[in-house]
Amino acid sequence: MIVLDDVHKFYGSQQILRGCSATISLGEVVVVCGPSGSGKSTLIKCINGLVPFERGSITVDGVSVSSPETDLPALRARIGMVFQSFELYPHMTALQNVSLAQVHVLKRSQKEADERSVKILTRVGLGGKLGNRPAELSGGQQQRVSIARALAMNPQAMLFDEPTSALDPEMINEVLEVMQELAVEGMTMIVVTHEMGFAQRVANRVLFMDRGEIVEDTPKDQFFTAPSSERAKQFLNQVLTH
């Protein structure tokens, strides 16, 4: 469903991505991990065109992300994204956050959008927080609103950019649980995360990145038991023993 082919990304003279290729099929859950600065976030932001890249190609459902003819907003509407820092709109309530794009992108009526928002917010456990602004919610609640905001658009795939990195430890699980449910329901997901427990429970495949390269692209079990590269072994040692 999502195909990356030899993607190169430069910031000035600095190369962030060095020829990344991968294929993500419908219903797959792929965890992207690796040391910080390895280009994980940049890579998933390339998938919905938030970050432009210089060489290579990315297609979503056969539609090229970088082609000038592509209606990028229409493509983005079909891919949900969740950010490390939530990025809820601070001037709107939880309900308004979730309804906004439904009304302005999918052209649903306000009533129809709100009904769907209530349903989804209830599903992520926030049915009682509809009228609250982001500042009145905990980090974990904010991140669940932001997942609801993406889900409300009926996306075909979801991108998660370190969704739990900005959370206090006691709030990580409530977010991971919502993500796990999604995975069980068959959502196609690409998740950048350091949560190796989540990867072990939920992922089908693990992409391990280092210095802008996808060093390893292996089924989950193999990644944790028998990683083929030295760099992945080192990384696993560090994250699993601390």
Next chain:
Amino acid sequence: MSDFDWGVIARSYSFLAEGMLLSALLVLVATVGGLIVGFGLALMRLSTHRLISVPAAGYVTVMRSLPLVLVLFWFYFLMPLAIGRPVGSLTSALIAFVLFEAAFYCEIIRAGIGSVRKGQSDAGLATGLRRWQVLRLIVMPQAMRAMGPLILNQIVIVFQDTSLVYVVSLHDFLTAASVIASRDGRATEMYSLVAVVYLMICLSITKAAEFYRRRRPS
């Protein structure tokens, strides 16, 4: 000292009121027009195309380094030459004010937009909103928080600057007062009045700015 004659104010009331009306008109047109043109300039300056952003930046730099009096003169004397017929001092002053203030409003709006984290527009774009929708629905409402007090502050400055229109022989409030002052020899009374009126108006706008800031805490 009993030879103050405050009655001069009452006697020249309608002349003064006309001056105040002109000042108000200038402030209104300069603010509304300046905000509209300034918004366009700010969008141009934020463009990634240098062909669009550089001319806007140049315009802003030039306007902000010129004294307003010069701009007023320039439009008064050169506009007729440029379009081939006289435009009148009021029209030329209004155009000069709008184009001059636009440069300042451009910078205020640009700073306001710049104060909103990039992640906010990324989040909007990621849901499929188009750039102008992101600007209207997500960025501008947040930018207003930073911009509101600065805009009110700029209105105070515009109001004080309206007195400069005397150079193209228009009678704003201050000019009207000084005409009466020299005609009736009542400088003390008239200039005291002007000071009090300016003080009251500017003070109330400043208070409004403070109120605005308190009502919308960041």
